Amino acid sequence: IKDDEELFDLFMEGDRVQVVIKKIYPDGGKFLFSTVLLKMRNELKKFDEVIKNHGTITAKVVKELSVGYLLRHGEYSCLLPSTQVAVPEEERANFIGSEIEVAPIRIDYGRIRLIVSQTVANAIKRRREKRAFLENVQVGQVFEGVVKNIESYGAFVEIAPGVEGLLHISELDHRRVNKVEKVLNIGDVVKVQVIKVNDEHVGLSRKALLPNHWADYIADKTVGTVVEGEITEINNAGVVVQLAEEVSGFLPRSEFAYERDVYITDFVAVGDKIQAKIIEIDPQKKRIILSRKQLTDNPWEKLDLQLNDLVEVTVTKELKDGYKVSLNGALGYLPKRSVAPNEKISEGDVVEARVRVFDPQKTRLVVSMRQERPQREVYGKYQNAEPQEKLTSTFGSILEEQLKGLKK
Secondary structure (H helix, E strand, O other), X not given: OOOOOOHHHHOOOOOOOOOEEEEEOOOOOOEEEEHHHHHHHHHOOHHHHHHHOOOOEEEEEEEEOOOEEEEEEOOEEEEEEHHHOOOXXXXXXXXXXXXXXXXXXXXXXXXXXXXXXXXXXXXXXXXXXXXXXXXXXOOOOEEEEEEEEEEOOEEEEEEEOOEEXXXXXXXXXXXOOOOHHHOOOOOOEEXXXXXXXXXXXXXXXXHHHOOOHHHHHXXXXXXXOEEXXXXXXXXXXXXXXXEEOOEEEEEEHHHOOOOOXXXXXXXXXXXXXXXXXXXXXXXXXXXXXXXXXXXXXXXXHOOOOOXXXXXXXXXXXXXXXXXXXXXXXXXXXXXXXXXXXXXXXXOOOEEEEEEEEEEOOOOEEEEEOOOOOHHHHHHHHHHOOXXXXXXXXXXXXXXXXXXHHHHO
8 A cells, every 4th residue: 555545545345355364363353464465475476487497586684593594585585494505604604684696496475485595596606607608618718727526537627617627538648648647636727728619518638738749750750761769668579769758669579670589688778779760650549660670671581591601790799508690681690519619709700600500481590610520521421322332332441532532
């Protein structure tokens, strides 16, 4: 009722009106009715749309109740349950009297009030801010974020309030990373670049902002390029060679030498410099395969040897029972038992020896410095003589005849 209005200006005796019982007096014979409350209750329906659309309202904290807080939004009372308060209890000294943003979560038509939540309002606000952020963020943008969570497949980085992006493990570094914690920990500040925006998901990359040593290295390299590096590992499969910072190549055992059975450690050690030819580059797998043997032609294809040929070999390494030797690039073996006791041999010496085993298919070469005795050669010759020759001569006469020939 307005100030200048009376009840008889609004109602006439006999009119039917809808009212809300505001109060029942103790004697039971009197009631206090209200059309204002009726109007307010009917207008509560407008908050259905607010709830449906996940909207928020501003309300003033009036006082604390046993179950929460009483708030006022315009002419409406609001109940904020204790479980829906987002402000920590130790920070509520100035809570009463403040205006806060809340979300209506239920309408209490009986008491003509709203049940509201501050935690839901904060969540709605974060979603709203995230939506606005995602609508404007562009692939290629760089952010400095904080690592919030780590999983086996990557790290979640907060790049804006309420906005987290996935930094996949494959995007941590140009090198292969097996465990995220080896690079990042929760709470770390990290600079990342947006590489994908899809609905509410943001893909991030750290390696996009790091120098790509691998790409820089292979930029001017092709299959056939001869490179030099340092040996960092020798294993049964071959040799790992560091070619540049964060760039390694692999030299398979089969590509170390043309010989089938070769002990790599007889020739090189970890820390040695080595030259090799690139025979494969795989940009996707960031793999470089090397070959040492292809730096030269296959020496076994050029060797033309017969058993007992006299050759000059170079001693390359002393072993327990013999020596590694080289003949025009082909590796062979000289047993110590074939060397005279008074003969002194050192690495780098060039010695004469007879070919005892030569098999280019199996890359086998064995030489000997032992001289066969003439008598043994003669005996072998007559052992293979025709039967009729053996019948007409004695071994003694044959030997005597050959010895005479040797004296001439």
